[in-house]
Amino acid sequence: MKFTCEKNAFAREISFAQEVIASKNALSIMSNVLLEAEEGTLVLKATDIKVSFETRIPVETAEPGAITVFCDKLSGILASIPEGDIEVTEDNGKVVVKPTFKKVRFQIKTIASEKFPELPAAAEDIFFSIPAKILKDMIEQVVFAVSEDETRYFMNGVYFERADDGLVMVATDGRRLAYIHKQINTELPRFKSVIIPPKVLSLVMKRAPDEGLIAIAVTEKNIFFRFGSYLVSSVLIEGQFPNYQKVIPEHQQSSIMVKRSELIEALKRVSIFIDQKSNRAFFNLSGGTLLLSSDESELGTAREELPCRYDGPDVRLALNHKYIEEPLKAIQEESVLIEFTEPSRAITLSPDPKGDFFHIVMPMQAD
Amino acid sequence: MSRVAFHVDLDAFFASVEQLDNPRLCGQPVVVGAAPGRRGVVSTCSYEARAYGIHSAMPIAEAYRRCPEAVFLPVRMSRYAEMSERVMAIFSEFSPELCQVSIDEAFLDMSGTERLFGPPAEAAAALKAAVRARTGLGISVGVATNRYVAKIASGLKKPDGLVVVEPGREAEFMRALPLSKLWGAGGKTQERFAELGIRSVADLADMSELSLASLFGRAGGRFLYEASHGRDPGIFRAEAESRSMSAERTFERDVLSRETLESLLLELADELCYRLWKEGYVSRCVFIKLRFEDFTTITRRLSRDECYRCASEVFHDACGLLAASWDGRPAVRLLGLGFGGLESALNARQGELFAHGDERKRRAEEAVFEIARRGRGRLTRARLVRGGAHGAERSDGADGSEEGRWRRG
Numbered sequence: 001m002k003f004t005c006e007k008n009a010f011a012r013e014i015s016f017a018q019e020v021i022a023s024k025n026a027l028s029i030m031s032n033v034l035l036e037a038e039e040g041t042l043v044l045k046a047t048d049i050k051v052s053f054e055t056r057i058p059v060e061t062a063e064p065g066a067i068t069v070f071c072d073k074l075s076g077i078l079a080s081i082p083e084g085d086i087e088v089t090e091d092n093g094k095v096v097v098k099p100t101f102k103k104v105r106f107q108i109k110t111i112a113s114e115k116f117p118e119l120p121a122a123a124e125d126i127f128f129s130i131p132a133k134i135l136k137d138m139i140e141q142v143v144f145a146v147s148e149d150e151t152r153y154f155m156n157g158v159y160f161e162r163a164d165d166g167l168v169m170v171a172t173d174g175r176r177l178a179y180i181h182k183q184i185n186t187e188l189p190r191f192k193s194v195i196i197p198p199k200v201l202s203l204v205m206k207r208a209p210d211e212g213l214i215a216i217a218v219t220e221k222n223i224f225f226r227f228g229s230y231l232v233s234s235v236l237i238e239g240q241f242p243n244y245q246k247v248i249p250e251h252q253q254s255s256i257m258v259k260r261s262e263l264i265e266a267l268k269r270v271s272i273f274i275d276q277k278s279n280r281a282f283f284n285l286s287g288g289t290l291l292l293s294s295d296e297s298e299l300g301t302a303r304e305e306l307p308c309r310y311d312g313p314d315v316r317l318a319l320n321h322k323y324i325e326e327p328l329k330a331i332q333e334e335s336v337l338i339e340f341t342e343p344s345r346a347i348t349l350s351p352d353p354k355g356d357f358f359h360i361v362m363p364m365q366a367d
Numbered sequence: 368m369s370r371v372a373f374h375v376d377l378d379a380f381f382a383s384v385e386q387l388d389n390p391r392l393c394g395q396p397v398v399v400g401a402a403p404g405r406r407g408v409v410s411t412c413s414y415e416a417r418a419y420g421i422h423s424a425m426p427i428a429e430a431y432r433r434c435p436e437a438v439f440l441p442v443r444m445s446r447y448a449e450m451s452e453r454v455m456a457i458f459s460e461f462s463p464e465l466c467q468v469s470i471d472e473a474f475l476d477m478s479g480t481e482r483l484f485g486p487p488a489e490a491a492a493a494l495k496a497a498v499r500a501r502t503g504l505g506i507s508v509g510v511a512t513n514r515y516v517a518k519i520a521s522g523l524k525k526p527d528g529l530v531v532v533e534p535g536r537e538a539e540f541m542r543a544l545p546l547s548k549l550w551g552a553g554g555k556t557q558e559r560f561a562e563l564g565i566r567s568v569a570d571l572a573d574m575s576e577l578s579l580a581s582l583f584g585r586a587g588g589r590f591l592y593e594a595s596h597g598r599d600p601g602i603f604r605a606e607a608e609s610r611s612m613s614a615e616r617t618f619e620r621d622v623l624s625r626e627t628l629e630s631l632l633l634e635l636a637d638e639l640c641y642r643l644w645k646e647g648y649v650s651r652c653v654f655i656k657l658r659f660e661d662f663t664t665i666t667r668r669l670s671r672d673e674c675y676r677c678a679s680e681v682f683h684d685a686c687g688l689l690a691a692s693w694d695g696r697p698a699v700r701l702l703g704l705g706f707g708g709l710e711s712a713l714n715a716r717q718g719e720l721f722a723h724g725d726e727r728k729r730r731a732e733e734a735v736f737e738i739a740r741r742g743r744g745r746l747t748r749a750r751l752v753r754g755g756a757h758g759a760e761r762s763d764g765a766d767g768s769e770e771g772r773w774r775r776g
Contacts (some may be wrong), residue, residue: 048558066448096713148672149671149672149673150671151669151671152671152672172720173672173673174672174673174719174720175717175718175719176720177720213549242721243502243721247720277710277714278714278717344718345428346718346720360720362717362718362719362720363718364716364717364718365716365717365718
């Protein structure tokens with residue numbers, strides 16, 4: 001195998017591969033990236049068994065062939081050499097990388113391409129396309145709410161389902177929940193609802209462009225995303241996602257309207273004194289004032305007043321400040337609504353005016 | 368004015384209580400623990416028995432081999448608890464700042480008590496005399512400006528010891544110690560010392576915190592750095608950062624049956640949940656400990672976001688840990704279960720979105736606990752009725768709360 005290509009283009013794909021691989025164990029085939037030189041094209045593949053990635057870039061192929069290379073070192077080499085063309089040669093299981101304009105030569109450990117696992121594939125006819133912007137908005141609005149508690153593996157991913165008129169994503173860790181429903185105007189195929197691990201979603205967030213379309217395919221065990229020259233896939237989480245509809249309050253009695261950026265800033269200041277174990281912040285409402293405060297500890301206490309629109313009776317809510325801050329950062333609108341019925345029941349956080357998403361947060365004990 | 372910390376340790380506590388209750392045992396080697404010829408370990412032994420090389424946690428068979436003529440006695444935990452309470456009451460007369468670490472060990476903050484009890488050495492002597500006169504038990508006291516050094520000092524001249532480390536002499540005191548006395552550096556760390564050619568506490572103290580961190584990890588390095596300079600590395604705070612609670616049993620015969628192990632896990636889960644509930648704690652972390660026939664010992668732990676709410680949940684996760692770490696071989700000699708990272712049940716509780724199917728189980732358990740707490744007897748699960756966990760012995764007296772199951776004779 002022998003090909004020549006532009007270093008930067010190659011380096012970009014190798015760094016994507018390295019992100020997928022994550023492992024740095026030089027003995028494992030899973031730490032290697034598969035390089036397949038065909039006529040005019042180089043195919044690259046990488047996997048960590050769960051998440052897989054495949055792409056192709058134009059190269060000048062002098063001799064077709066395939067080999068897997070220890071990705072960590074390959075990416076180190078590419079990062080260290082200046083821009084320009086490089087030549088990659090494989091001979092008898094040895095891969096040599098050298099810039100065409102410099103007297104430096106790297107030889108890297110390889111494993112035969114036959115040892116590389118077969119990556120999952122989906123039939124062409126089950127792919128459907130939606131605007132990349134819509135998919136990325138959906139992911140951004142929910143992915144932070146995924147649980148990291150491995151004993152609740154079925155909450156370790158984003159629930160993805162087809163609604164009558166579009167797509168829904170939900171994520172929860174059992175204490176808060178994020179929901180988004182996007183209308184899609186084109187015809188969507190039926191597919192079963194699935195739970196998607198966050199790693200593949202963050203790769204899509206990072207690598208997919210905001211413009212254009214992303215093609216999605218859902219099979220029994222995997223989900224696929226295709227954009228540009230990339231195909232990324234992930235094994236799905238098996239298990240029963242909790243019945244989330246049951247915990248979404250149908251209507252709430254009271255509502256507070258507050259400026260999003262003011263609330264974020266105030267929470268940031270008050271959080272200096274918030275107990276790091278419980279994360280509890282108090283929201284005291286009285287007339288048109290929201291008083292944020294921390295627990296009183298021997299270290300001190302923080303309070304901040306900010307104006308809000310609220311005309312209900314005086315009330316005190318206790319909330320994990322992270323469960324408020326995270327959605328606030330994902331929301332773009334200038335104002336937000338916090339709706340509740342009583343201090344011990346779930347609150348709803350949404351933009352004002354309401355849109356296609358909202359966040360549900362279970363309060364903490366207030367005393 | 369510098370702080371004055373006392374660490375007080377009851378000498379050979381269980382054995383001393385036995386000698387106190389039965390004066391004929393005085394001057395004789397006494398071993399409290401499992402029955403010879405059965406499984407289990409030495410819980411405590413008298414100083415006479417220690418002369419034969421017997422020590423706590425030694426397999427009982429080994430203790431018997433070393434000294435067959437010793438008097439072997441079962442653990443009478445309720446009697447020791449009673450004596451412990453009396454001793455702790457005396458301690459609290461000397462200082463309101465009493466922190467009991469275990470049944471036979473406590474820290475006393477004696478800062479600012481000079482006008483009452485005199486200089487620390489005099490106060491310590493008075494404390495020793497008071498305990499001896501009013502309970503007949505011996506104690507060893509370590510005095511220093513911090514708890515860590517006091518703890519080490521109390522262990523140096525047992526029994527009936529008193530070691531005072533003068534303010535400002537802590538680092539010097541530590542440098543003179545052999546590595547084996549460095550409390551908190553266990554077997555693995557000691558092996559690593561040997562590998563690295565570190566032969567004394569002075570060697571450690573001469574290393575920079577950075578190099579210790581690179582050799583022992585950030586937390587480990589920091590600990591060794593502080594400890595070797597005679598500063599409290601912070602393990603004896605009044606509220607320990609990470610308290611745990613555990614119970615374990617050694618089997619009569621090594622066990623190969625998963626069902627037997629699971630039955631014991633259920634029994635231990637019940638017992639621990641009761642203790643947790645009674646002492647007002649909650650936990651999100653459970654661990655199991657397995658010792659195999661060849662004495663290799665492993666622990667496996669699991670943490671989750673939500674506090675455990677009932678014994679069935681603990682049992683379920685403990686069985687999962689067992690399944691993941693043991694495939695039916697090798698035979699199991701000892702099985703333990705514990706909670707890590709105890710938190711006060713009064714801490715701010717986070718509400719849950721999804722209702723739990725086990726809410727009824729939890730309430731049933733609380734009712735059973737309440738009955739036990741009021742001394743109206745102990746209800747137990749049907750699965751545990753017949754002989755419970757099949758001949759398992761409580762092996763660690765300090766951890767159990769009832770009497771040993773074998774009788775004298």
